[in-house]
Amino acid sequence: MVSARDRRNLDEIAEYSGRNKPLFKVLFIVRFFKNWILERLASSFPIPSWRVGLHRLRGIKIGKGVYIGYGVVFDRIYPELITIEDYVEIGDNCIISVHSHGPALLKDLYPRIVAPVRIEKSVWIPPGCIILQGVTIGERSVIGTGAVVNKSIPPFSVAVGIPAKVIKKLDVEGGTRDGS
Numbered sequence: 140m141v142s143a144r145d146r147r148n149l150d151e152i153a154e155y156s157g158r159n160k161p162l163f164k165v166l167f168i169v170r171f172f173k174n175w176i177l178e179r180l181a182s183s184f185p186i187p188s189w190r191v192g193l194h195r196l197r198g199i200k201i202g203k204g205v206y207i208g209y210g211v212v213f214d215r216i217y218p219e220l221i222t223i224e225d226y227v228e229i230g231d232n233c234i235i236s237v238h239s240h241g242p243a244l245l246k247d248l249y250p251r252i253v254a255p256v257r258i259e260k261s262v263w264i265p266p267g268c269i270i271l272q273g274v275t276i277g278e279r280s281v282i283g284t285g286a287v288v289n290k291s292i293p294p295f296s297v298a299v300g301i302p303a304k305v306i307k308k309l310d311v312e313g314g315t316r317d318g319s
Contacts, residue, residue, distance in 0.1 A: 147243060151251055152216060174198075174218060182210050199223065208266065214238060220255040227258050230266035230284075237272045259294065279309060 153163055174197045181193035190207045197218045201207075202225035210232040213221055220237040223229070237256050241249025254273030258264070262276050265284040270276070275291040282288060283299030292298045297307040 144243070151240070171215065174215060178213070178215065181207070182212075194218075202227070202260070205229075208233070211235070214256075217253060220253070222255065222257045224258060224260040224262075224278075226261045227264070228262075229258075229264045230268070232266055233264055233268045233270070235270040239272055281309070 149164055149167065152167065153160070156163070177193045177197050181190045181197075184190045184193065187206055190209075190211075191201055191205055194207060194213060195201050197213070199213055199218045200222040202223060204226040205223055206228045208229055208231035211229055212234045214235060214237045217237045221235055229235075235256055235258075238251065238253045239249075240246070240251035252272055256270055256272065257275040258270070259276060259278040259280075261279045263281045264270070264276070265282065267285040268282050269287045271287070271289045273291075274288050276282065276288065277292055277294030277296060279294060280292050280296045280298065282292070282303060283297070285301075286299055286303040287301045288298065288303040290302065292303065292305060293308075295309040295311065296305045297309065298305045
């Protein structure tokens with residue numbers, strides 16, 4: 140019923156968490172299934188505030204006035220490591236992940252990495268962006284559509300591309316710091 144690959148990943152998650160006991164694994168599977176159902180519901184629910192509420196039930200820390208678009212995928216194993224502050228807007232089909240690991244044969248080269256993601260106040264993440272583990276996106280920053288953010292972005296910045304790079308600093312008054 141459960142493949143060797145799935146058992147190996149579950150063992151790795153248990154080992155990483157420091158709770159390598161059979162009961163932890165059973166509880167983890169139950170929690171994972173609950174979160175999967177909530178994510179599926181939230182992904183296509185027509186009322187935005189309910190999408191936010193369903194993601195909160197998964198353990199994601201979400202502030203007030205947050206918009207989450209359709210099809211947004213938050214980390215399925217460690218959703219509690221994601222923090223989204225007030226008035227953030229996340230467009231459709233974005234992915235926010237707090238963990239990664241390579242295939243079993245490359246485990247020594249690409250070990251499991253787990254690091255929280257923080258999105259600070261009033262950040263705009265348009266559709267199709269990918270935010271990777273360990274990233275903080277600073278207050279009032281804008282990420283370009285389809286960007287892959289693999290490093291933290293300072294506050295009041297515009298970052299675009301794959302990988303995302305800061306191309307402009309925003310003025311606190313709403314203009315830009317570089318004169319444009």
